[in-house]
Amino acid sequence: MRYWLMKSEPSDVSIDDLAKLPNQSVAWYGVRNYQARNFMRDQMKVGDGVMFYHSNCEVPGIAGIAKVSSTAYPDATQFKKSHKYFDPKATQETPRWFNVDVQFVKKIKIISLAELRTYPELETMRILQRGNRLSITPLDPAEWKFIVEKLCHA
């Protein structure tokens, strides 16, 4: 079992939105970065833990816990001509982009980026490294454990 941190803009899908969706689950569409795609396609398994991170918003930080609820399958938006995530180089036979489904587990009191930066235990987190922009990054089990046990409040 692996652990991941996945960024979402709350104006797109917030942790509250996720909790209200059918099955409390969403297709993680729109990833157009190969490294992030490869994490989903090659490494994610059903049941993997996910820290749901709010980015590009007033208080960026970890807003909840989720889990991977399907293995990867072709991202439907790449085939839709009118869609902003349409990719003319992708075909049904050779899709270029994949996504998993992510399911709500619980909402927590947000752990802001500024707070995350204060813990030596978390200084190796990819999200905290300078210049990091990857929307999906692996979390060390130790980082996951520290966040779940020490920082999560309902």
Add this chain to the structure above:
DNA sequence: GCCAACGTTGGC
């Protein structure tokens, strides 16, 4: 809205 950092594209 600014801008640093970084990924992708495409001409050569």
Add this chain to the structure above:
DNA sequence: GCCAACGTTGGC
């Protein structure tokens, strides 16, 4: 295969 130009991300 190099690398300049361009587009995007995302904190501030």
